[in-house]
Amino acid sequence: MSDTFTKLTYQTLQQGKNYFSLAHKTLSLQLKNLTYPTLGQNIKPIPNEILLKLQQRLNQLLETDWQDAQKGVYPESLLFDNPWEDFFCYYPLVWLDLPQIWERVKQNKYQDFAPEIETDGYPSYYVQNFHHQSNGYLSDLSANLYDLQVELLFGGTADVMRRRILAPLKQGLKAFESVPPRQVRILDVACGTGRTLKLMRAVLPQASLFGTDLSPAYLRKANESLSQIPGELPQLVQANAEELPYLDDYFHAVTSVFLFHELPAAVRQTVIEQCFRVTKPGGVFIICDSIQLGDSPEMLSLMDSFPETFHEPYYKHYTTDDLVARLEKAGFENIEMQVHFASKYFIARKPA
Template sequence: MAETLTKLAYQTFQQGKSYFGLAHKTLSTQLLNVLAPDAKREIEPLSTELLLQLQQRLNDLLERDWLDAEQGVYPASLLFDNPWEDFFRYYPQVWLDMPKIWQRVSEKRYQDFSPTVRLSGYPAYYVQNFHHQTDGYLSDQSANLYDLQVEILFNGTADAMRRRVLSPLKRGLESFAVAPHQLRVLDVACGTGRMLRQIRGMLPNASLYGIDLSPAYLRKANQLLSELPGELPQLIQANAEELPYLDNYFHGVVSVFLFHELPPEVRQTVIEQCFRVLQPGGVFVICDSIQLSDSPEMAPAMRNFATMFHEPYYRHYTTDDLGDRLEEAGFSAVQSETHFMSKYWIARKAAQAETTVNS
């Protein structure tokens, strides 16, 4: 009975977030058509059949999320973890920010930043207003709004998609005969720390690390992660092309929603860096957008995403074979799977390849 009630509560919780996202997008689209018609993009209508497929994929994602919690992969409390205080505090700012976004869209200003934002020291591909975000990833306002904007984009399923990383990560870490507090896990491009928060819920005693290029997003991550019990993850501002860690240091490495925002040659460099810092026998899990090769029926939705948002490397990403890139870097036993609008790669570093650091 208790499990039935918990599942019903989870379904109601997710349904509420989904309706919130749909209502926001419907109203904002109507306002956009009235107030900023020049900002309107050519969006491909989705067929009824495709919409039904999307709904089924969403239902499958939520069922998998519930089953993993029920089977003890992670605690059920993670299913209800949501930054409500931030959402209520910053939701009005999402609306206030929209006229700026619409103006940038209409004028195709993709490198538009506030005068107070420091732009030096970053790779050129990073200094952009990805998905028309005000100040890109380089201001505190952007960091404050990001999680709410992503939840709206994915109709409340962003965390559920992130949690698909947890099961393969946990399985991969089981091969190490070390105490829980000796496990070291790195999140590459950790952003505001939502993935690290999920990992902490599953691995309360592990040593967690995160790197990101944005000081503002790292400040937000520190704020949100400091609310959790236990050791605060070690966060560093760094470029994933040059990870500031020793060879063979981590037992697990994850990266969420990063690779579609990297130029092709940078994707390979980042994968090679993740291979370098991972211990032999360790696991690397990538979560990113679905691709054309395994989700051809979702091609209209992918085209709409590229049309609606400024994602300059997304079209190439949808046809890029990350499995080949992982194997080229030295990973083995590469597997992939899809859940809703995301794809996951699970790769291992061969246990006999090199000598591990002392645990």
């Protein structure tokens, strides 16, 4: 009876997130149509059959999430972990930022940064208003709004999709069962606000966790969040994933969540090769990112409109990019792929 009640509570929570996200999108669209009626005229509405397919995938994702908790992959408490304080604090700011976003879209401004934002020294492909958000990834406000914005985009399932890396991560670490838990090292590349590292800490309380990101603002947010968790603080470093500042064969596992669709093709290969370099022989590298066209040909219209709707300049190429070939070129083997809702996962192993 307890499990039934817990599952019902979990389903109610996720449905509430989904309904809230839908309401937010509906109201913001209506407001945009009133204030900027010409914006988005070329973007076609999502057909009902695609919406039905998405709902089916969403239901499957939530069931997988519940089952993984039941199997002990992670504690049930993770199912209910949500930064409510941030939500109530920053949601009004999401609305206040929308007019700036719409004005930026209207003027086709995709590299628009406030004068106080330092943009020198970053790769040109990174200095973008990804998702049309103000100051891209380079401001504290952006870092504060990011997790909420992504939850609204994915109907409250961003963390649910992040959690799909935990089962293959734990499975991959079995190759190092003789290593004391405190000596196990895991790197999250492009760790952002630290949500993935927080999930890892819940299932691997003794492991040494590391995170890199290009944005000092997002690293500050990650440090603020992760420092509230008892135990060893993950080691966060500002670094370009094209030049990871670690020794060869240093990590037992490496992960990357929602990064590769925001990289140019050549950079994707470089980052994969860097991840291979720093992974120990026998270690595992896990990518979580967007689904690709070959996984869901019926989603073509949705994928076609996504880059324009959310300013993702490298997404279209990503949808047809052969990441398995890229992983194999770098030296990875035994590559497994999974698809959950809107995300795709590559689980690759470095030869022992």
